[in-house]
Amino acid sequence: MTLLTYTPPFIVRQPPFLRTSAVEFLRTPPFPALLSLEPSSPLRLQFLYRAPNVPRHASFPVCRGLPIVAGADLTQDAVAVAAVLAGAYGLVSTFDSLTGRNLIQQSLSRKLVHILSGLMFMVSWPIFRYPFSSCSKILISLNFSFNSTSTSARYFASLVPMVNCLRLLVHGFSLVEDDGLIKSVTRHGNPEELLRGPLYYVIVLILCALVFWRESPVAVIALSMMCGGDGVADIMGRRFGSAKIPYNPDKSLVGSISMFVFGFLVSVGMLYYFSALGYFNLDWPSTLQRVALVSMVATVVESLPISNVVDDNLSVPLTTMVAAYLSFNI
Numbered sequence: 001m002t003l004l005t006y007t008p009p010f011i012v013r014q015p016p017f018l019r020t021s022a023v024e025f026l027r028t029p030p031f032p033a034l035l036s037l038e039p040s041s042p043l044r045l046q047f048l049y050r051a052p053n054v055p056r057h058a059s060f061p062v063c064r065g066l067p068i069v070a071g072a073d074l075t076q077d078a079v080a081v082a083a084v085l086a087g088a089y090g091l092v093s094t095f096d097s098l099t100g101r102n103l104i105q106q107s108l109s110r111k112l113v114h115i116l117s118g119l120m121f122m123v124s125w126p127i128f129r130y131p132f133s134s135c136s137k138i139l140i141s142l143n144f145s146f147n148s149t150s151t152s153a154r155y156f157a158s159l160v161p162m163v164n165c166l167r168l169l170v171h172g173f174s175l176v177e178d179d180g181l182i183k184s185v186t187r188h189g190n191p192e193e194l195l196r197g198p199l200y201y202v203i204v205l206i207l208c209a210l211v212f213w214r215e216s217p218v219a220v221i222a223l224s225m226m227c228g229g230d231g232v233a234d235i236m237g238r239r240f241g242s243a244k245i246p247y248n249p250d251k252s253l254v255g256s257i258s259m260f261v262f263g264f265l266v267s268v269g270m271l272y273y274f275s276a277l278g279y280f281n282l283d284w285p286s287t288l289q290r291v292a293l294v295s296m297v298a299t300v301v302e303s304l305p306i307s308n309v310v311d312d313n314l315s316v317p318l319t320t321m322v323a324a325y326l327s328f329n330i
């Protein structure tokens with residue numbers, strides 16, 4: 001379904017800091033907002049913003065000339081923020097209703113919200129597409145040979161977890177009552193619980209959107225391990241985890257195996273999703289090995305008896321970010 005037509009952007013030189021082995025490794029530029037000096041044929045924008053087919057190993061002369069009207073419409077990103085915020089509210093309300101009617105247990109509701117929120121947020125990233133910040137346009141208009149391909153879309157997308165972060169703070173400190181939120185995302189129904197796992201969770205979403213975004217496998221793998229891996233580990237471990245981990249009686253082998261398997265599968269699936277939309281081009285045999293290694297590292301960290309020191313919603317994604325960054329840059 002064609003929603004909008006826009007003049008394709010122009011390719012700029014990739015910033016030096018992006019000329020890492022990761023970029024070489026990914027072969028073609030990962031940036032959907034690349035600007036090409038000679039406009040290619042108008043691309044018809046689909047609902048999901050696909051990166052223009054940038055030729056592999058394309059040369060990237062520095063961008064010059066008149067301001068480049070990206071053709072992107074801020075309106076789309078504003079609508080996208082509203083739509084994803086509505087989705088977040090709807091997800092929590094749905095599980096509030098299910099727990100309220102005793103159709104699912106509160107602990108299962110919490111984990112399903114944990115699994116679905118981050119993954120659905122990540123899946124929504126391609127609908128944000130304002131290609132560059134106003135400062136970039138000003139720099140271009142001044143004929144500034146800038147190297148940035150920063151995309152403002154990430155800032156719009158990060159508004160969603162930011163609003164939810166505020167929501168968790170307001171209700172976590174009981175400034176405003178929201179029984180539905182508390183029932184669907186806390187284990188014991190205490191508002192203060194919102195200020196721990198759920199709050200760390202949305203902070204990680206903000207970090208992933210702002211720092212790595214859809215232009216790198218790092219955030220994709222980190223959120224896949226936090227949501228798909230850790231979330232399923234809890235569900236499977238509680239249900240089938242009779243055989244405990246020797247060094248951590250609170251965790252089980254089934255839970256950890258589930259963490260690895262589902263974290264790996266969800267990571268590969270999400271990487272394929274963004275790769276299919278053209279955000280990065282992966283060498284799959286090597287990528288699968290790297291994702292397996294990162295998944296193993298995250299699984300080992302999640303199995304450690306450190307939950308009282310650092311929440312899994314921090315230790316798992318942060319460990320995954322470091323491991324994925326090193327793995328895809330070496």
Ligand SMILES: Nc1ccn([C@@H]2O[C@H](COP(=O)(O)OP(=O)(O)OP(=O)(O)O)[C@@H](O)[C@H]2O)c(=O)n1
Nearest residue numbers: 187197233234237238241250251252255256312
């Ligand atoms: N590798 C794992 C991970 C989790 N679990 C099971 O899932 C429960 C909760 O796991 P945990 O990761 O601690 O979940 P949290 O996110 O810390 O719990 P909550 O969602 O309440 O914050 C554990 O007590 C355990 O029964 C398991 O058996 N093996």
Ligand SMILES: C/C(=C\CO)CCC[C@H](C)CCC[C@H](C)CCCC(C)C
Nearest residue numbers: 087088114117120121161185197198201
């Ligand atoms: C229960 C949770 C963590 C504990 O381990 C997850 C809390 C989730 C937040 C309450 C809501 C977060 C919403 C996302 C930022 C956006 C989701 C959008 C999507 C379209 C549903």
